[in-house]
Amino acid sequence: MTELLAVSGLHVDYPGVRAVHDVSFTLRQGEVFGLVGESGSGKSSVCAALTRVLPPGARMTAEAVRLDGQALSDLTDEQMRRLRATRIGVIPQRPMTSLSPVTPVLRQLRWHAGDADLPALLGQVGLRAVLDRPRDAPHRFSGGQLQRLLILLAALARQPDLLIADEPTTTLDPTVQAQVLRLLLDLRDRLRLAILYVTHDLAVVAQVCDRVGVMYGGRLVETGTTEQIFTSPRHPYTRALLSALPGRTGAGSRLGALAPGPVARHGCPFAPRCPVVMDVCAAQDPQPVLDVRCHHTKGTP
């Protein structure tokens, strides 16, 4: 598979907070890479840095961020805006925030879809009936319908290379969530899209991701194929996350691994919660070895 996105040494700082610390990963064409971690671990900040839409006062630095070989740091704000409009599609967490609440949905779709064949696109996401509702504003549609419409705009109408989906199914009930995930995978297959899929839900990761990066305290603490992460997790935080899944028991259940917990400001960020913590963990932030950042495992398979 061709490498589409390469991120290395990414840092994001807000005033007084380092939200993302030395994050590196790659994403290949036609691949779904899951960024998983609890609330506040830095997932959204990574996405905002990649698309250069960080809030005022935030600062990003990176050794390199390349899309299809092009260094994004070389682009002017205008070139970056054009890249976001053509090659990178973003599906937000809450569909209502991306649509005007008062303008009819069909009018907004026509405007965003440009020259694309809207009836055909609506047919592909099973929502041709929207054509018969020219006056209906967003609040007259369900969350699942709106999310499918936004996927249509982000992926089908513009056919980008990279789709960033930041918790796109959090607000949906399980049946609708399954429909939206199926649609994303179908688009990945048909358009050879690369998808960066942000979530705190490991069950979703298992369904859609080819590879996974686990975040804690702004670090990518472990990266691997979905199978590796689920069958032989190496970082103690990944193990805790997995053992907190329904039906499993272990350290994770005791740690309450999915609930945000203390993050050390020095040394390993997971040290205050780690069941196998050692003296060195409080003193030194571990460097990544074989895709794992942990003094205890030091990358051992």
Ligand SMILES: Nc1ncnc2c1ncn2[C@@H]1O[C@H](COP(=O)(O)OP(=O)(O)OP(=O)(O)O)[C@@H](O)[C@H]1O
């Ligand atoms: N605009 C901001 N100003 C200051 N700090 C911020 C800002 N946005 C995020 N942060 C902080 O940066 C850290 C990472 O936040 P971020 O939203 O990237 O995490 P996340 O994993 O995406 O969380 P969630 O799942 O809740 O969206 C947190 O400590 C958060 O409080």
